[in-house]
Amino acid sequence: MAKFRDLANANVSGEGNAEELGALIDALLPVLVDRLAETGLGEIEVERNGATVRVRSESLGVQQAASFGAPAQGAAGQAAAAAPAPSSVSAARKHAVRATAVGFLTLSKEIHVGAKVAKGALVATVEVLGIPSEVRATHGGIVAALKSATGDPVEYGQEIFLLESIGEGSK
Amino acid sequence: MIKRVLIANRGEIALRILRSCRQLGLEAVVAYSEADADSRAVLVADEAVCIGPADAKQSYLSAPAIISAALATGCDAIHPGYGFLSENAAFAEAVAAHKLTFIGPSAPILEKFHSKAATRALLAKHGLPTIPGSDGVVADEAAALDAAKKIGYPVILKASAGGGGRGMRVAQDAAELSKNFSICAQEAQAAFGDGSIYLEKYLSATHHVEVQIAVDSEGTALHFGERDCSLQRRHQKLVEESPSTALTPRVREDFLARAAKAIGAAGYRNVGTLEFLVGPDGKPYFIEINCRIQVEHPVTEVVTGVDLVALQITLAGGARMPMTQREIQPRGHAIEFRITAEDPAKNFQPQAGEISAYRSPSGPWVRFDSHLYAGYEVPPYYDSLLGKLIVWGATREEAIARSRAALRELEIDGVATTRDFFLGLLESPSFLSGGVTTSMLDDVGTAAILAAAPRRSGDQAGA
Numbered sequence: 001m002a003k004f005r006d007l008a009n010a011n012v013s014g015e016g017n018a019e020e021l022g023a024l025i026d027a028l029l030p031v032l033v034d035r036l037a038e039t040g041l042g043e044i045e046v047e048r049n050g051a052t053v054r055v056r057s058e059s060l061g062v063q064q065a066a067s068f069g070a071p072a073q074g075a076a077g078q079a080a081a082a083a084p085a086p087s088s089v090s091a092a093r094k095h096a097v098r099a100t101a102v103g104f105l106t107l108s109k110e111i112h113v114g115a116k117v118a119k120g121a122l123v124a125t126v127e128v129l130g131i132p133s134e135v136r137a138t139h140g141g142i143v144a145a146l147k148s149a150t151g152d153p154v155e156y157g158q159e160i161f162l163l164e165s166i167g168e169g170s171k
Numbered sequence: 172m173i174k175r176v177l178i179a180n181r182g183e184i185a186l187r188i189l190r191s192c193r194q195l196g197l198e199a200v201v202a203y204s205e206a207d208a209d210s211r212a213v214l215v216a217d218e219a220v221c222i223g224p225a226d227a228k229q230s231y232l233s234a235p236a237i238i239s240a241a242l243a244t245g246c247d248a249i250h251p252g253y254g255f256l257s258e259n260a261a262f263a264e265a266v267a268a269h270k271l272t273f274i275g276p277s278a279p280i281l282e283k284f285h286s287k288a289a290t291r292a293l294l295a296k297h298g299l300p301t302i303p304g305s306d307g308v309v310a311d312e313a314a315a316l317d318a319a320k321k322i323g324y325p326v327i328l329k330a331s332a333g334g335g336g337r338g339m340r341v342a343q344d345a346a347e348l349s350k351n352f353s354i355c356a357q358e359a360q361a362a363f364g365d366g367s368i369y370l371e372k373y374l375s376a377t378h379h380v381e382v383q384i385a386v387d388s389e390g391t392a393l394h395f396g397e398r399d400c401s402l403q404r405r406h407q408k409l410v411e412e413s414p415s416t417a418l419t420p421r422v423r424e425d426f427l428a429r430a431a432k433a434i435g436a437a438g439y440r441n442v443g444t445l446e447f448l449v450g451p452d453g454k455p456y457f458i459e460i461n462c463r464i465q466v467e468h469p470v471t472e473v474v475t476g477v478d479l480v481a482l483q484i485t486l487a488g489g490a491r492m493p494m495t496q497r498e499i500q501p502r503g504h505a506i507e508f509r510i511t512a513e514d515p516a517k518n519f520q521p522q523a524g525e526i527s528a529y530r531s532p533s534g535p536w537v538r539f540d541s542h543l544y545a546g547y548e549v550p551p552y553y554d555s556l557l558g559k560l561i562v563w564g565a566t567r568e569e570a571i572a573r574s575r576a577a578l579r580e581l582e583i584d585g586v587a588t589t590r591d592f593f594l595g596l597l598e599s600p601s602f603l604s605g606g607v608t609t610s611m612l613d614d615v616g617t618a619a620i621l622a623a624a625p626r627r628s629g630d631q632a633g634a
Binding site: 128129158 | 205220221222223224230235236238240242243244269
């Protein structure tokens with residue numbers, strides 16, 4: 001494991017059958033870490049045959065946590081102001097699913113990192129004065145990283161999670 | 172008590188409200204549409220929240236989006252600014268229903284003062300002079316002649332269903348009234364599907380004079396002097412000043428005191444403005460009320476030294492009036508110029524685009540309320556106000572001389588603006604004499620005013 005710890009700023013955690021896990025880490029980790037660095041994603045989780053590997057970038061994780069909310073803190077507000085500008089996470093196959101309104105977020109039950117989402121699926125709602133505003137997936141894909149959680153206040157256009165298209169590179 | 176304010180507006184007024192919030196020690200969150208993500212209020216704010224797309228109907232005019240944003244950001248009050256939802260009773264009611272404070276008059280008061288006709292009748296009952304007219308619709312020509320005799324000529328015939336300056340005819344005497352009555356009724360029938368006509372005394376060469384008032388929750392009403400907003404184009408104000416050149420000191424004192432007394436007694440609360448027309452006889456007639464902070468409020472701030480936005484927030488929080496009438500002593504003369512992204516040479520056509528260079532005027536007694544910066548993109552979706560230049564002088568002449576200097580200092584490149592129009596205006600004899608009436612622009616013509624603007628030496632070099 002020691003050599004993995006040195007990779008990027010990645011935290012690696014895994015759970016499941018030890019043998020499966022070892023094979024999975026060997027096969028996937030270098031790819032995942034590369035992808036983490038190249039896309040700027042905060043977290044990638046992969047599940048295969050009952051084993052799960054999650055790679056998380058610490059530096060990015062901090063930024064994400066401050067994206068919106070925690071309204072009592074001035075510093076968080078600065079980040080909120082900057083949030084709507086689309087981040088550089090626009091590698092061709094990554095798509096941000098964004099809030100359709102300002103209000104409180106409820107993620108659909110099936111949305112978690114690694115979940116497969118069909119284009120047009122109802123993935124979340126934003127509650128606007130008790131009336132839900134639907135958030136539908138603009139693309140099909142795998143949930144690559146969650147950027148907001150159920151109960152979070154979100155602004156219009158805020159990234160809720162990132163979808164990775166199921167394409168050539170992800171077999 | 173208000174602790175945290177959602178500013179539900181944009182442009183210069185969002186910045187203006189933000190400043191008063193900070194001065195009062197209140198937290199503020201700027202609500203903005205996608206088109207305003209790079210606006211100065213958003214950049215300067217400690218916190219900002221995107222409420223919707225550029226289309227105002229889905230952002231600045233969306234009550235659910237704004238109230239939801241206030242709840243999501245933990246605000247306890249909403250400042251609506253001017254325009255948009257600022258005088259919308261249904262919005263104020265929804266804000267209150269969510270246990271938030273609406274910074275302005277409450278919903279029932281907005282409702283009460285919504286109808287112009289009802290407000291005129293109400294304030295007439297409380298002693299404000301209104302324009303004499305027929306009591307409602309006149310049935311026929313004979314009734315019209317009868318009413319006109321009581322009112323006194325000239326009179327203006329107005330279509331009951333009309334508006335926006337359409338369906339009106341002036342009659343100087345009984346013969347002209349007889350001639351015009353049936354024509355006007357037929358026109359009204361054709362244009363509005365309703366031939367009902369009413370009469371009003373016609374005031375030619377009027378000044379538009381308004382009184383800034385504030386009333387606390389106990390009904391203590393104060394006035395903060397008047398503003399003369401006579402220079403208009405298609406009912407849009409271009410220049411405002413205080414004091415008005417149309418009032419004698421005796422008329423002014425009486426009329427200001429009566430305005431404050433009437434509005435307090437009529438049940439109005441928070442800040443507001445009473446608009447009057449002053450005819451050639453020098454008498455003010457009440458026409459309507461604005462239940463909000465107005466674009467031209469800085470004119471009053473500069474002559475009185477009172478922060479009206481801070482006062483508005485304080486009163487909305489339930490505080491008693493923090494000053495007495497005696498403490499409000501207007502001093503000197505202030506003039507405001509509305510610098511808009513409009514091309515006066517092309518019929519004031521609105522402009523949009525990037526501000527390639529920007530230099531704001533400054534110096535003693537010069538205030539420029541603006542959200543501009545170099546590189547700012549003026550979006551095409553909203554009104555074209557870029558900034559308000561407010562200049563103070565001990566006398567009107569001094570204020571005018573200082574205004575010329577300040578306007579020359581102002582540099583906005585990238586979009587056409589009204590700056591040169593105002594430089595020309597400050598050479599116009601009718602403006603300099605104080606004789607600006609609501610019809611001045613029609614009488615003199617925009618082209619003549621633009622032609623009078625001094626050319627800058629810098630203009631020749633080509634930027």
